[in-house]
Amino acid sequence: MxxxxxxxxxxNFSGYGFYDFLQGDDQRIGWVHDSHIMALRGFENGFVIDDQARTLRFVEDLTTPADRTALMVKVGLKLREDGLLGPWRNEMYPVKRKWEDESLFDIERAMTPYFGIRxxxxxxxxxxxxxxxxxxxxxxxxxxxxxxxxxxxxxxxxxxxxxxxxxxxxxxxxxxxxxxxxxxxxxxxxxxxxxxxxxxxxxxxxxxxxxxxxxxxxxxxxxxxxxxxxxxxxxxxxxxxxxxxxxxxxxxxxxxxxxxxxxxxxxxxxxxxxxxxxxxxxxxxxx
Known part of the structure; x- marks a missing residue:
């Protein structure tokens, strides 16, 4: 070894085959694999997907951390129902680039690698x-x-x-x-x-x-x-x-x-x- x-x-991450998950002023909060994007197209009221720019964003009216958290709860339950997530943890993680930052929203632990979130x-x-x-x-x-x-x-x-x-x-x-x-x-x-x-x-x-x-x-x-x-x-x-x-x-x-x-x-x-x-x-x- x-x-x-x-x-x-x-x-071992090269970045190839991933969409940028962006928040606010083009702040990257994650990476979503091509194979995961398809499952997210059913949430038109939650995400904007730009295939040319290869980006995923929240829709504009999700303006607060609580709004974004509520959406991600719904998304997580659907992905879980469809068997697309790893073991469900019933544990919420804060989403932020640095620990000292304010949380942008919270997410079920099992969802973090699906969305490439830190x-x-x-x-x-x-x-x-x-x-x-x-x-x-x-x-x-x-x-x-x-x-x-x-x-x-x-x-x-x-x-x-x-x-x-x-x-x-x-x-x-x-x-x-x-x-x-x-x-x-x-x-x-x-x-x-x-x-x-x-x-x-x-x-x-x-x-x-x-x-x-x-x-x-x-x-x-x-x-x-x-x-x-x-x-x-x-x-x-x-x-x-x-x-x-x-x-x-x-x-x-x-x-x-x-x-x-x-x-x-x-x-x-x-x-x-x-x-x-x-x-x-x-x-x-x-x-």
Missing amino acids: GYLNLLKRCN AFGVHMNGFVRTNEGLKMWIAKRSMTKATSPGMWDNMVAGGQPVGLSLRENMIKECAEEAGVPAGLAGRVKQVGGVAYNMQVGANLKPDVLYCYDLELPVDFIPRNVDGEVDDFQLIGMTDLCTLLCETCEVKENSALVMLDFLLRHGVLNREKIKNFDWIKESLVTPA
């Missing part, structure tokens, strides 16, 4: 300082998960829904996924983020993950509460590098968060890997 391939797996998430590296050096807790995703079942993941990770701050969501996920007490979870530190443009068939994930580190006591053992994790393992940095470089067993976007940890903590540096600067820059700027 190699570290470059970790980036390539998550940055989703946000919070991922946490739970690590321990031992006599043998740094070690990291990693989580084996449940075989019942809708996406990437059985793959290795960050100790704690979750999508960013409407109504919670990033930190609130991170602490909530700590409790649900790893049984981390609130007092300990409150020590979590936001350390940056990674971005990528990952195409899966006709779907696109142009997403941003906010990375967190939590240094854990040596005697802490994570336990799953919500049923989304089958197992946890504590591994050293050499084994982590091997897992990332020599297997495809780590969930693609979570591998980027682990790679970011290895770079920030000096486990990987210019002397140890080629293309160090390019890899570091590409984690935060989609390749």
Whole structure:
């Protein structure tokens, strides 16, 4: 595999075969594949489709976030009824280019890759300082998960829904996924983020993950509460590098968060890997 391939797996979007999903002053909020446009032609009162310019827009009278959200709820239910969406989550995501921006509208989580809309998430590296050096807790995703079942993941990770701050969501996920007490979870530190443009068939994930580190006591053992994790393992940095470089067993976007940890903590540096600067820059700027 190699570290470059970790980036390539998550940055395989060329833009070919997609319409620009535009909002307001030609602000791109997504990309919609040609094969998806046909299903949207039935919503004449919701979208304007320009085949020559290859653009999709809302009709002019949808002037407020509430108006646009209401339309997208109807669209989502129809797409779901027609079997055109992945697993329905019953979780609303805010639509915005940057997390600091005001939401343009809200959308069901399952719809974000269909419309190529940016989703946000919070991922946490739970690590321990031992006599043998740094070690990291990693989580084996449940075989019942809708996406990437059985793959290795960050100790704690979750999508960013409407109504919670990033930190609130991170602490909530700590409790649900790893049984981390609130007092300990409150020590979590936001350390940056990674971005990528990952195409899966006709779907696109142009997403941003906010990375967190939590240094854990040596005697802490994570336990799953919500049923989304089958197992946890504590591994050293050499084994982590091997897992990332020599297997495809780590969930693609979570591998980027682990790679970011290895770079920030000096486990990987210019002397140890080629293309160090390019890899570091590409984690935060989609390749």
